[in-house]
Amino acid sequence: MSYDVIVLGAGLAGLSAARDLADAGSDVLVVEARDRVGGRVEQATLDDGRVVQLGGELTGSFQYAYLGLAEELGLTIESSYVEATGQDSYHLIEGVVRGDWMNPGQRALADEVEAKFRDLAATVDPEDPWSHPDAAILDNTSLANWLRSAGGDEAVVRDRALFHLGLADGSPERLSLLAELRKQAAAGAGGFYDENAWEGLRVAEGSASVALRMAEQLGDRVRLGAIVERVSVNPGGCTVTLAGGETLAAAAVVSAMPVGPLRDIEITGVSKPRLESLARQRSAVASKVVAAYPSAIWEQVGANGLAYGEGLIGSSWTQAPTGVISVLTGPERIGVLLAAPDDQSACADVARDLAEIFGDGMLSPQQIFYRAWGIDPWSKGYITQWRVGDVMRVGPLHGTHEPPFYVCGSDQWVCGYMEGAVRTGRAAAAAALGRPAPEPVQ
Numbered sequence: 001m002s003y004d005v006i007v008l009g010a011g012l013a014g015l016s017a018a019r020d021l022a023d024a025g026s027d028v029l030v031v032e033a034r035d036r037v038g039g040r041v042e043q044a045t046l047d048d049g050r051v052v053q054l055g056g057e058l059t060g061s062f063q064y065a066y067l068g069l070a071e072e073l074g075l076t077i078e079s080s081y082v083e084a085t086g087q088d089s090y091h092l093i094e095g096v097v098r099g100d101w102m103n104p105g106q107r108a109l110a111d112e113v114e115a116k117f118r119d120l121a122a123t124v125d126p127e128d129p130w131s132h133p134d135a136a137i138l139d140n141t142s143l144a145n146w147l148r149s150a151g152g153d154e155a156v157v158r159d160r161a162l163f164h165l166g167l168a169d170g171s172p173e174r175l176s177l178l179a180e181l182r183k184q185a186a187a188g189a190g191g192f193y194d195e196n197a198w199e200g201l202r203v204a205e206g207s208a209s210v211a212l213r214m215a216e217q218l219g220d221r222v223r224l225g226a227i228v229e230r231v232s233v234n235p236g237g238c239t240v241t242l243a244g245g246e247t248l249a250a251a252a253v254v255s256a257m258p259v260g261p262l263r264d265i266e267i268t269g270v271s272k273p274r275l276e277s278l279a280r281q282r283s284a285v286a287s288k289v290v291a292a293y294p295s296a297i298w299e300q301v302g303a304n305g306l307a308y309g310e311g312l313i314g315s316s317w318t319q320a321p322t323g324v325i326s327v328l329t330g331p332e333r334i335g336v337l338l339a340a341p342d343d344q345s346a347c348a349d350v351a352r353d354l355a356e357i358f359g360d361g362m363l364s365p366q367q368i369f370y371r372a373w374g375i376d377p378w379s380k381g382y383i384t385q386w387r388v389g390d391v392m393r394v395g396p397l398h399g400t401h402e403p404p405f406y407v408c409g410s411d412q413w414v415c416g417y418m419e420g421a422v423r424t425g426r427a428a429a430a431a432a433l434g435r436p437a438p439e440p441v442q
Ligand SMILES: Cc1cc2nc3c(=O)[nH]c(=O)nc-3n(C[C@H](O)[C@H](O)[C@H](O)COP(=O)(O)OP(=O)(O)OC[C@H]3O[C@@H](n4cnc5c(N)ncnc54)[C@H](O)[C@@H]3O)c2cc1C
Pocket: 008, 009, 010, 011, 012, 013, 014, 031, 032, 033, 034, 037, 038, 039, 040, 041, 054, 055, 056, 057, 058, 059, 226, 227, 228, 229, 256, 257, 258, 261, 262, 265, 287, 288, 373, 377, 378, 379, 381, 382, 383, 408, 409, 410, 411, 416, 417, 418, 419, 421
């Protein structure tokens, strides 16, 4: 049997693409390696019925493609952890600080440097950062070195390091300035990463519900446990070979796979530059721990659950159900968790750090989950990590198609977020249908 389109991967990107293709009357099949849909969004139900998010979770007001899709699917958008009451926490080498860890003078200098960053971000086109007259220079400069050259002192650099180690997208000492300018330009170039803009909202039913609802609509057009091993692309017809040897045929292929696992697939019939650009991309090796307590015990110390740390925990924040906290550990620190004898020990390591920040009550969660997304064979990462020089190495082929081979996925947007998955997924479907990319409704 031959399909119109085979979509590789049933994450948000692949499902968004397949849904639009199916709605347009295409005969589409999604092949998914795992025994579940959603990819980097996944949810679990606790013994007491609370639903927790183990992967992607948060969105923001400028992320129109994701918000629009959630609305189409009948889901509810609500405010996220940014509304929680209490103080932020900083887990510094020197100890725990509540409230701003910087003194007013340091904060004022940070604000001055941020104003310069905002002005520079406004000069970058997020769709085409390569056209910037200083693209190569900006890409070959680390965010940290630029902060110093813009008058920032070591406290300003440390503040950004706390933030980026919390976001788990790599240290600012190695993060491409151009990539960060591009990312903030996509959010409206308001300054440094603004948690409200990027993370101020969430789907009340749980972010994984977005994937689950699309999969419900697609029904048996999604095939689970189908591991793609080879793809042959031809204007006259493409083939997709699965583990076990089964070969499927289609007029076109949409790759909706993360950049890491895509490297493991043998692809023929696609130009070398296109494949090299895809292979150049890097995804941050990070893990997420989700710990559930009977109540928001961090409130007992006046904290809101949001923490940035210089220990094992990069950041923590609260989820929708009361008493649930998320923890990210990023590329610079995950080695400690990966070297733990087992998952239980890794969870205990994280709980100990949580206890240092919020008190001993954190040592005994009712339930705790550990997902090492960075080494999961079907993800091999978390969000995009743009090291110094990587934007130019990936080049302007980033996110482009080579019909009948179409490319989507969060990594094919400015950074690896759910917005990017939906935006590029729907754009890939439109391209395969010969239509212009949909304009996200604001
Ligand atoms: C811990 C964590 C926290 C995050 N937090 C946020 C957040 O708060 N906000 C936000 O916007 N984003 C967040 N993200 C990122 C966001 O979840 C992802 O960018 C997005 O879900 C990726 O969607 P995708 O469809 O592009 O890729 P994926 O979800 O990775 O989907 C790709 C699919 O391809 C499948 N696949 C891989 N290899 C094969 C193969 N060989 N054959 C067949 N199928 C294959 C995978 O199993 C997967 O289902 C987070 C991610 C993680 C891991």
